[in-house]
Amino acid sequence: xxxxxxxxxxxxxxxxxxxxxxxxxxxxxxxxxxxxxxxxxxxxxxxxxxxxxxxxxxxxxxxxxxxxxxxxxxxxxxxxxxxxxxxxxxxxxxxxxxxxxxxxxxxxxxxxxxxxxxxxxxxxxxxxxxxxxxxxxxxxxxxxxxxxxxxxxxxxxxxxxxxxxxxxxxxxxxxxxxxxxxxxxxxxxxxxxxxxxxxxxxxxxxxxxxxxxxxxxxxxxxxxxxxxxxxxxxxxxxxxxxxxxxxxxxxxxxxxxxxxxxxxxxxxxxxxxxxxxxxxxxx
Numbered sequence: 596x597x598x599x600x601x602x603x604x605x606x607x608x609x610x611x612x613x614x615x616x617x618x619x620x621x622x623x624x625x626x627x628x629x630x631x632x633x634x635x636x637x638x639x640x641x642x643x644x645x646x647x648x649x650x651x652x653x654x655x656x657x658x659x660x661x662x663x664x665x666x667x668x669x670x671x672x673x674x675x676x677x678x679x680x681x682x683x684x685x686x687x688x689x690x691x692x693x694x695x696x697x698x699x700x701x702x703x704x705x706x707x708x709x710x711x712x713x714x715x716x717x718x719x720x721x722x723x724x725x726x727x728x729x730x731x732x733x734x735x736x737x738x739x740x741x742x743x744x745x746x747x748x749x750x751x752x753x754x755x756x757x758x759x760x761x762x763x764x765x766x767x768x769x770x771x772x773x774x775x776x777x778x779x780x781x782x783x784x785x786x787x788x789x790x791x792x793x794x795x796x797x798x799x800x801x802x803x804x805x806x807x808x809x810x811x812x813x814x815x816x817x818x819x820x821x822x823x824x825x826x827x828x829x830x831x832x833x834x835x836x837x838x839x840x841x842x843x844x845x846x847x848x849x850x851x852x853x854x855x856x857x858x859x860x861x862x863x864x865x866x867x868x869x870x871x872x873x874x875x876x877x878x
Contacts, residue, residue, distance in 0.1 A: 636655060639844075661844055668844075670822070670823055671826060671829070674825060678744060686800070687801050690756050694757075715750075716754065716757075724813065738818070743818060747807065766792060806856050809855060
């Protein structure tokens with residue numbers, strides 16, 4: 596009886612410690628987000644009030660009003676949506692085609708090509724900044740949407756192809772053969788049979804790609820010049836003036852910039868988690 600009680604007591608203590616640890620971790624991770632949201636509803640002068648207050652003493656929507664009524668700030672969001680949307684769409688399409696090719700076909704240089712794609716993932720993006728800047732200038736794409744879209748796809752495509760290859764590897768080849776026996780082509784088998792089944796993997800690739808393109812700062816700053824081509828991360832940085840920072844507007848733009856990714860994850864988290872786990876089963 597004592598052994599049972601002691602074992603039960605140890606289990607209870609373990610659960611309490613786990614709950615405490617998770618609570619502390621959640622507070623540590625969530626407090627900056629709460630402070631960001633709170634600061635977006637404060638006047639700029641109240642943000643540095645001492646002692647600091649989490650809740651705004653004088654609730655204000657001035658920062659959000661400034662964001663929505665400024666053509667430049669609205670343009671930042673339009674640019675981010677356009678670039679991230681195009682990158683996501685093109686990456687998903689090319690990732691599906693590339694993944695299907697690596698999964699279903701055998702051809703010359705397949706293994707070296709696969710190694711090159713994987714090796715791109717290991718290269719820090721900052722080391723490619725100067726070569727890409729020179730290439731974009733030579734191609735006369737500087738300060739254009741194609742410059743950002745093509746550059747972002749260099750970093751999103753390897754993950755998409757690797758992920759979709761692993762996902763297609765988990766699907767039996769009998770599905771393709773059944774379509775071909777009925778007179779269909781491999782293209783029909785891919786888009787009418789495999790793609791609908793692979794929706795979780797496709798969604799996870801799409802969310803990852805959108806997050807990367809939406810949050811990217813370094814190349815967006817380097818490859819654009821005019822205000823009407825800046826994206827949200829660069830637009831937030833532009834609020835840092837020489838003599839003052841518009842902290843409340845920066846926090847408001849940060850909140851608004853976080854919403855698309857948050858909404859995407861909340862709506863598609865079931866597919867995202869399923870795609871991440873299924874795609875890593877077999878590569």
